[in-house]
Amino acid sequence: MPKSPMRSAALLGPALVAGVAYLDPGNVASNMTAGARYGYLLVWVVVAGNVMAWLVQYLSAKLGVVTGRSLPEILGARIRSRWARRAYWLQAELVAMATDIAEVLGGAVALNLLFGTPLLLGGAITGGVSIALLAVQTRRGPRHFEFVIIGLMAIIVVGFVAGLFVAPPDAGGVLGGMLPRFTDSGSVLLAASILGATVMPHAIYAHSALTRDRFGAPTDSATQRERVPSIRTLLTVTRWDVSIAMVIAGSVNLAILLLAAANLAGVEGTDSLEGAHAAITASLGPFIGTLFAVGLLASGLASTSVGAYAGAEIMHGLLTIRIPLLARRLFTLIPALLILGVGFDPTAALVLSQVVLSFGIPFALIPLVALTAQRRTLGEHANRTVTTLLGVLFAALLIALNVALLWLVLTNAG
Template identity: 80%
Template sequence: MPKTTSPTRMRGVWLLGPALVAGVAYLDPGNVASNMSAGAEYGYLLVWVVVAGNVMAWLIQYLSAKLGVVTGRSLPEILGERMTGTWARRGYWLQAELVAVATDLAEIIGGAVALQLLFGIPLLLGGVITGVVSMLLLAVQSRRGPRHFEFVVIGLMAVITIGFVAGLFIAPPDPAAVAGGLLPRFADSGSVLLAASILGATIMPHAIYAHSALARDRFGDSPERRGEPGAKGSGIRRLLTATRWDVTIAMAVAGSVNLAMLLLAAANLPGVEGTDTLEGAHAALTAALGPVIGVLFAVALLASGLASTSVGAYAGAEIMHGLLSVRVPLITRRLVTLIPALAILAIGIDPTFALILSQVVLSFGIPFALIPLVALTAQKKTLGEHANRRATTVLGIVCAVLLIALNAMLLWLVATGG
């Protein structure tokens, strides 16, 4: 009798996806700039920062997804219900909205720079094109549902992975040096600044908001979440197991690509001037490894901007709906949030400076997303039997304290020119 795949096992595969979409936030143009700069300036010194950031990201994204799976609501929705004061909700929404706009700024600029590198398109026109294509991607989510949106974003993630990893096959890093980079240490204030930038570009508030909403949209009324009759909670337990695998796969991909960026620069661009900009890194890679790698890098940067800006717009719409009970169509919202990025490009502000500015703004939003997430997932009245264990809550608090401290250090170093 031929061997067949059981329906249960097949359904298990189809439970994967939301984390891969949220994981795109870990591969946005801000990550590219931070990782390439770190590798070019300090070689393998900050390998441990990328690894540590990815470990913390796993826990944070799992907690966000768990909140959406168990409650059937997103983090902004729950906060909107818990905040009784109108002005408190509006104030929280304002800071979250600024985070969403800053996210869009970085990603539209990254896409515009990529189009200029590939086709010589002026930055302003490139920003418009990036915005239009992102609206088409959001139309898939609005009209075809979350599953089709996941397919598109995962496809873009594959392009990102190939583009940023390809150079390592031509010029692989030194294994001993990579292992040495796992030892936590700094060289000077500049390395501290870059470490904070890497973490600030890795764990971003909008990814936390988005993941809880993505899990809700996929599993909110699914048969898996309802569970089998007579087996209380079995459906949610199964979904949480699948979610852990989903987050593990997503963070393994995102972490590997982020590490590949740093190793690519460390192996091929040490001491090369101008690599602190996306344009400079592209030029240096092209000169060192050839035009094919340069083109792949630019294509990956474009895919990074398109995918991450779509997820950012999704997060922004969820923030507004959850906190203000206002539902704005994703495409309409995309048009509104596109304006600040296009204004930056039209004025002629240096794209790299704008990217750095956006990361600073994102740093302000970290505590507002992380602290409520850890607190809510630790509450039995919110998650019942699925509330965090004590060790998980402690780890969540440690991650939150560490990330908030590092982001505060980033703000201080930027303000003082350190």
């Protein structure tokens, strides 16, 4: 870190908020299923996904730090055609809403597990809490919002990791899981689900906006460096911020897989959140089961708040429209509440939301890598050649994995 550790630590936070997207209920379900079905086989997938996520989130944060604008704002200014801009907004908005469905469903399921709350009411409560959290960001500023989300992240960590202290995984199995391999088409499908959905479009849009909100307009002016950190200082802090966030998110996702691998191998029904909770309770006891449900609730509340923030930024950046927060949040809650109201299977809805999310990956990743490689956009802070090459490689791999995920899901459905 820079010379003043305390001052630098005060600049941390945006990546931890964006990192909550990697701990949403969809990821919980995928990692739990992977561990229960295939043991330690897919440990390497979680690790590889986290490495790719680090670079993608750093590039998003760097774009916001250097330009003082979010990715949607820059694209809104660069896309000259009004109809092309609207089309781009529509796909981004649909992807954000699909992601929100998974997060609201996760919160509703958690409330049902903890208190027996009907799913529809649980979804409404989850949406209401997300409105309150967003009000903190609007009225009290980004720092207070960060504190709240980081607090929820701490609850997520405890809820999902506690079981490992009761029943730790086999060290040899974990090391063996670092060897890249598959055993059948089912393991390929789960790997594609974990890796392909590791980087979510709304997390990319949100991270660039979070750094913009936190640090404001950039400056490298010598007269202002004593009052405002330089871009280079902010980028150094951002690398630490992203590293801490990805270590936390990656460790929790790995812990979920290891918990299932060590204790739920071969147990039926763990491909649903309710089934996973029941299996954990039966295997490790009601206390660990309750902690898991509390972690799931915190996951749903935190991730849906960040998702709603991303959706608002997408609309503002691409269409230069801001509508009242309450009205927008109520509108984006409708799909999730409809799904819960008609009794649609929450697990099937999670899978479908991941499919919709897959369509949005190229639209977020390709512009991100392209813009951060341009000197006319980032000047001297543009990517080095090796960074751009890695960005292109990871983007191509993630896009290919999402295409594979779509094909495998549709094929299995047929």
